[in-house]
Amino acid sequence: MDNELRLFPRLAWSRVRGQLEYRLSFALMLIGYFVMTLADFLAIWVIFQHLPLLAGWSLGEVAFLYGTSYVSFRIADMVVGHLDMLPTLVRTGALDTVLTRPLGSLYQVVTIDFGLRHVGAIAQGLVILVIACTTAGIPWDAGRALMLLVTIACGTAIFIAIWIVGATTVFWTLGSGLEVLNAFTYGGNQMANYPINIYAGWLRRIIAFFVPLAFVTYFPSLYILAREDPLHTPELLRFASPLVALAALLVARAVWGQGIRHYQSTGS
Amino acid sequence: MRLYWEVFRHGYRRWATYRAATAAGVFTNTVFGFLRAYVLVAVFAASATIGGYDRSDALTYVFLGQGMIMAVYMWSWWEIALAIRSGDIVTDLSRPFDYQAYWLAQDLGRACYHAVFRGIPPFVVGAIVFDLRMPESPLTWVLFAASVVMAVCVSFGVRFLVNLAAFWLLDYRGVGAIATACGTFLSGFVVPVAFFPGWLAVIAHALPFRGMIQVPIDVFLEKESGGALFVMLAVQVGWAAALFAAGRLVLRAARRRVVVQGG
Amino acid sequence: MAIIEVRDLSKQFRVARPREGARGPLARVRREYTDVRAVERVSFDVEPGEMVGYIGPNGAGKSTTIKMLTGILVPSGGRLTVAGFEPSRQRKEMARHIGVVFGQRTQLWWDLPLADSFTLLKHIYRVPDERFAANLGRCIDTMEMAEFLRTPVRQLSLGQRMRGELTAALLHNPEVLYLDEPTIGLDVVAKSRIREFLTSLNRDAGTTILLTTHDMGDIERLCRRVIIIDRGGILYDGDLERLKARFATERTLVVDLEEPAPALDVPFATVERVEGPRQWLRFQRADTSAAELIAAVARAARIVDLRVDEPSIEDVVLRIYAGAAKGIAINDPSPG
Incomplete structure (x- = not known):
């Protein structure tokens, strides 16, 4: 395990160098991702041109949810987004090469690529987040600042876990159902952009307890924004994100292990 | 003409073989429909009408949009750009058919499959769960269908041009990302153009993207009638024609470039 | 002590196929499954320092066996150990002791200069600096790789890339080297360069080599012993010369x-x-x-x-395959 940790910067840097070879197109791509993802926020902004509060939340507060969710999601996308290519790795035999090396298989698949282009999208999320932090009327203190960092870290971990679990299903479906993954990753981000009290009860329960998206932003943000919970959930949930994130990662690792064993017992 | 009919059928069949992928896509499109619908439910809980839309209009808008998204196909279509990169374009251009018409025929075949198998299911699910608005006049269905075909043509016109950019740029994905952003937002896919504040609406009306999503949906919702409806559809057709013409001009320039470089 | 021990090794695949006569949207949902026996009760030993040709027609079970030996696939039955490890349970530990080259795949980083792939592998396998320098130096000298070390892998010719692949597989001094079609697609010069290198590797470093190939020239130049597999079972295991004497x-x-x-x-x-x-x-x-x-x-x-x-080894093998297809027993289990 420590060999793997030690190697991570080296492997990530090797991927970065590969991408920097075409500088102009890389710059264009960064700008492209910035603009493309800004459209997501414009949608929220347009809605608030017509009303002061959405389900009891102000534009600043929703922008805060959006910013934290977006930054977490796009960091996760940068680290594991290429898991979408897993069917290709299986088909080309690259996964076989992975299995002949003295490193964990999940670790190697994750470090096969490092989506530096997502920096454009992360930057967009950060810009919105910084604006939200200054306009949402947050009573800043050390605890809240720390909580913001913890929230982004946990959100990233939860999205990474969702991505891994979703992508691992290709070991059983052989890639034909991969688009379902988008409903949970991109859909998950879309969902976490808004306060969960706008969703119907059944959907909310799924978000809170099955695919734990409510822990990406909603619960911790209640604390940071120092606001009432329209759903009156226990206050303890506001601090539960680290535990949930850890559990999600453990589940993801276990599911990946099952997937690899299934692959190894069926072959390609 | 026979050739293009065969190409059309080929475009259809290429997609028809992936049934599991279709099912997965329908699932995802429907999930997104629900997510967007609940946002609008919350919006219309605070305000009865926005930009002439009521709650029912807006929900119909969402599920029509989710149904049309694959038929219009505004995201990630890079077949021509990939052919340019690999150099296959040289042989493709030397074949005895109209390159643009060839791809249009194939794209319409694809759109036909997507309109039926990716378009109808999300809309039906949306109509079961939410109270959606159906057209009052039977003629509206006909005009809607025609407008969707035009929407595919406008989208194809844009994608064709963006793909040709690969002749001049080493990597087409940067331009692609910007085009995708414009397509997604200015087409009215994310939020109806009717919700846009004045200056943004002016921009959206001045560009072709509105013809990809907003126009067919407004036809379906019977937002315009008589002369105004005619003008809206005429503008959509006009954009499709203009984009085709631009595509041919750019292709001609690209062809010269290929000849100069010796392929 | 054998370095590779294989006992009654078996592998079955479950293959789904659309139900006959089923059409329409449900055709892909309802499936019938059939078990395909890719490898069936295969046993052999390889001693340290041997160079063994593992041959058979397409679909005979060659690559399935190699994938089990390298820990990529988990056997459905039987036992195997490689360098004292059980591949499916101790995959990561074993990986340090083996090298693998699949002729049609790459273990190199496609968009980086060749030398950078070697550096990354050095760290992945935790090869000490001195050993890395010595191993790399030897490969660069004997396979004349100096002039393309700074070239990105995607721009290398097939022969250059294969030399890179061999180097990559050998940086950590593996005890066992698996080669799957190492000369496929190479020209005569490149082929003989690879063969010479393998011979010297086997002679000087004592590396055990298991080679699968369709190129009988590889087998004749490199291997004293061959194992022939067809339809999941071993047809012949023994001395190449005896094979010739018996069947040629x-x-x-x-x-x-x-x-x-x-x-x-x-x-x-x-x-x-x-x-x-x-x-x-x-x-x-x-x-x-x-x-x-x-x-x-x-x-x-x-x-x-x-x-x-003399008949070529190719003729001999073709005759064995043909005989096996007709059900003629030619099994000679006594190893040479």
């Missing part, structure tokens, strides 16, 4: 006579072809020796020149 029983004597003559009539040989003064005589090893036959020909006509053609 038919030889051909080609004689150039002083002047054209009608087909010769000598005992134990049949004239296959006559071309002017040259005649081809086919004979069985069991019936007569080459010397006796030459003497018999010399009694009938004046010989100017002669040669004896």
Whole structure:
């Protein structure tokens, strides 16, 4: 395990160098991702041109949810987004090469690529987040600042876990159902952009307890924004994100292990 | 003409073989429909009408949009750009058919499959769960269908041009990302153009993207009638024609470039 | 102590196929499954320092076996150990002791200079600096790689890339090297360069090599021992020369006579072809020796020149496959 940790910067840097070879197109791509993802926020902004509060939340507060969710999601996308290519790795035999090396298989698949282009999208999320932090009327203190960092870290971990679990299903479906993954990753981000009290009860329960998206932003943000919970959930949930994130990662690792064993017992 | 009919059928069949992928896509499109619908439910809980839309209009808008998204196909279509990169374009251009018409025929075949198998299911699910608005006049269905075909043509016109950019740029994905952003937002896919504040609406009306999503949906919702409806559809057709013409001009320039470089 | 021990190794795949007659949207949902036995009760040992050719027609179970030996696939039955490890349970530990080259895949970083891939592998396998420098230096010298070390892998020729792949597989001094089609697609020069390198590697470092290939030239140049597999089972395991002696029983004597003559009539040989003064005589090893036959020909006509053609290993193997397909038992389980 420590060999793997030690190697991570080296492997990530090797991927970065590969991408920097075409500088102009890389710059264009960064700008492209910035603009493309800004459209997501414009949608929220347009809605608030017509009303002061959405389900009891102000534009600043929703922008805060959006910013934290977006930054977490796009960091996760940068680290594991290429898991979408897993069917290709299986088909080309690259996964076989992975299995002949003295490193964990999940670790190697994750470090096969490092989506530096997502920096454009992360930057967009950060810009919105910084604006939200200054306009949402947050009573800043050390605890809240720390909580913001913890929230982004946990959100990233939860999205990474969702991505891994979703992508691992290709070991059983052989890639034909991969688009379902988008409903949970991109859909998950879309969902976490808004306060969960706008969703119907059944959907909310799924978000809170099955695919734990409510822990990406909603619960911790209640604390940071120092606001009432329209759903009156226990206050303890506001601090539960680290535990949930850890559990999600453990589940993801276990599911990946099952997937690899299934692959190894069926072959390609 | 026979050739293009065969190409059309080929475009259809290429997609028809992936049934599991279709099912997965329908699932995802429907999930997104629900997510967007609940946002609008919350919006219309605070305000009865926005930009002439009521709650029912807006929900119909969402599920029509989710149904049309694959038929219009505004995201990630890079077949021509990939052919340019690999150099296959040289042989493709030397074949005895109209390159643009060839791809249009194939794209319409694809759109036909997507309109039926990716378009109808999300809309039906949306109509079961939410109270959606159906057209009052039977003629509206006909005009809607025609407008969707035009929407595919406008989208194809844009994608064709963006793909040709690969002749001049080493990597087409940067331009692609910007085009995708414009397509997604200015087409009215994310939020109806009717919700846009004045200056943004002016921009959206001045560009072709509105013809990809907003126009067919407004036809379906019977937002315009008589002369105004005619003008809206005429503008959509006009954009499709203009984009085709631009595509041919750019292709001609690209062809010269290929000849100069010796392929 | 054998370095590779394989006992009753089996592998079955479950293959889904659309139900016959099922059409429409449900065709892909309802499936029938059939079990395919890719490898069935295969046993063999490889001693340290051996160089073994593992051959068989496509779909015989060659790559399935290699994938089990390298820990990529988990066996459905039987036992195997490689360098003292059980591949499916101790995959990561074993990986440090083996090297793998799949001819049609790459273990190099596609968009980086070749040398950078080596550096990354050095860290992945935790090769000490001195050993890394020595191993890399030896490969660069013997395979003449210096001029393309800074070239990105995607721009390398197939032969250059294969030299890179071999180097990549050897940086950590593996005890066992698996090669799957290492010379596929290479030209004659590149092939012989790779073969020379493998020979010296086996001789100097004592690396055990298991080689699968369709190129019988590889086998003839490199391997003393061959294992032939077909339909999941071993057809032959033993000495290459003995294989020839057993199955290459038919030889051909080609004689150039002083002047054209009608087909010769000598005992134990049949004239296959006559071309002017040259005649081809086919004979069985069991019936007569080459010397006796030459003497018999010399009694009938004046010989100017002669040669004896041995069947190529390719012919032998083709004959074995064909015999196996007809159900002819040729199993010779006693290793050479």
